[in-house]
Amino acid sequence: MDVAAALDRLAPRLSPKAAGVVSPRRLSGGASLETWAFDLDDGTPLILRRRSAGTALRDEALPLVSEAALIAAADAVGAPVPRVVHVCEEIDGLGEAYVMRRLEGETLGRRIVRDEAFADVRPGLSRRCGEVLTQIHSVPTEGLPDLAISDARGELARYEAVYRQIGAERPILEAAFRWLEATAPPPPEQPVLVHGDFRNGNLMIHPQQGLVGVLDWELAHLGDPAEDLGWICVNSWRFGEWRRPVGGFGDYDDLLAGYGGEISLDRVRFWQALGSLKWGVMCLMMYQSFATGADRSIERAMIGRRTSETEIDLVALMESAA
Amino acid sequence: MISHPTAAELFEAIAAFQATPGDPSDPRQVFLARVTDNARSTLAREAEHGARLETEALARLRTLLGQDGEFARLNARLCQALHDGTISPRDPALLAHLRATAVGHIAIDQPGYGGLAALGAG
Numbered sequence: 501m502d503v504a505a506a507l508d509r510l511a512p513r514l515s516p517k518a519a520g521v522v523s524p525r526r527l528s529g530g531a532s533l534e535t536w537a538f539d540l541d542d543g544t545p546l547i548l549r550r551r552s553a554g555t556a557l558r559d560e561a562l563p564l565v566s567e568a569a570l571i572a573a574a575d576a577v578g579a580p581v582p583r584v585v586h587v588c589e590e591i592d593g594l595g596e597a598y599v600m601r602r603l604e605g606e607t608l609g610r611r612i613v614r615d616e617a618f619a620d621v622r623p624g625l626s627r628r629c630g631e632v633l634t635q636i637h638s639v640p641t642e643g644l645p646d647l648a649i650s651d652a653r654g655e656l657a658r659y660e661a662v663y664r665q666i667g668a669e670r671p672i673l674e675a676a677f678r679w680l681e682a683t684a685p686p687p688p689e690q691p692v693l694v695h696g697d698f699r700n701g702n703l704m705i706h707p708q709q710g711l712v713g714v715l716d717w718e719l720a721h722l723g724d725p726a727e728d729l730g731w732i733c734v735n736s737w738r739f740g741e742w743r744r745p746v747g748g749f750g751d752y753d754d755l756l757a758g759y760g761g762e763i764s765l766d767r768v769r770f771w772q773a774l775g776s777l778k779w780g781v782m783c784l785m786m787y788q789s790f791a792t793g794a795d796r797s798i799e800r801a802m803i804g805r806r807t808s809e810t811e812i813d814l815v816a817l818m819e820s821a822a
Numbered sequence: 823m824i825s826h827p828t829a830a831e832l833f834e835a836i837a838a839f840q841a842t843p844g845d846p847s848d849p850r851q852v853f854l855a856r857v858t859d860n861a862r863s864t865l866a867r868e869a870e871h872g873a874r875l876e877t878e879a880l881a882r883l884r885t886l887l888g889q890d891g892e893f894a895r896l897n898a899r900l901c902q903a904l905h906d907g908t909i910s911p912r913d914p915a916l917l918a919h920l921r922a923t924a925v926g927h928i929a930i931d932q933p934g935y936g937g938l939a940a941l942g943a944g
Contacts, residue, residue, distance in 0.1 A: 671923065815917070
């Protein structure tokens, strides 16, 4: 498919002043989901998200039309998100796709936690993440697209089943499953809209304005609000800044103060540990696609060796709880 | 022995990458070349420390389980004991073994990982 030509045809529907697009370029991204950056010839900066032709929808990932609906719902409650401009229809010739505004900023965690350019916004980021999560979790759940519902025990069971199926023998992960099972909080009284992947990499950070966009909504679901707060505290996204538990840039107190709700640090730490455990199982899953021959790239082989980073983090968490 | 992937699988993946022609200016190719360099460094560290770490882990497992046997068998037995609840995840002797195991693995896989320093500080 010629994405550039299809975008040219679509341009007038994206902005009344536009007749075509300028320099469409594919950004690096997943194998099944494409991200294209382009500008309209009236200067509007945009992003196209589309599913590559012929790729099946992954089990957990949302259809793009649902993703666009969630971004619009988060936008409606004032959460910082890229505004959805257009959800593609068959006539657009782009397949399953939508167009949104392109935000200015940085998503690379390594830069956000360390670069001088972000020194001014870093001190306020943790609190801001808490505030933004309050907004996302306040989205009315009636009228949202169909979403999976999960809680702590359900997530544990799901990932333990994957771990058993892989057949790895990792005593640290075994211990973590039993420890977390024994300490799992009850399901929340009212499940909320959970972003599901709220971490460095999916947060657009502007050097002056801070958090300007929450991206990548494909793992959104209904569940425990503490899940999002815990996920951003997983050490794997701190990029070496392990002393700052929130994304490598902030502290628990600021995150919880920004959230302003009734979530205890213990509950956040539980979900942080479950997050490390999930990431460990995901690393094994990605390795398995190498082992089975589905993807023989060295990248898939090597990511299996990141399981040990989650193990050392889990040991630290288990020790501090023992 | 470290698995998922094993050293042999990493050697195989490196060889496969080298045998596949690619455009060196392609960003994906640049990325994969960097991953391949990391894999080589991991293998070098494993060649240097792997055998010693396994000997130490085996000695710990024998003490922890009170049984003799080779590493893979005892490691599987520990996993089973954790799974069926015979050993509690809060058992101090277990945690000491898990800590040493994690420190050994990260020394091979990612010696610069922040979690190592964090564990030392905690």
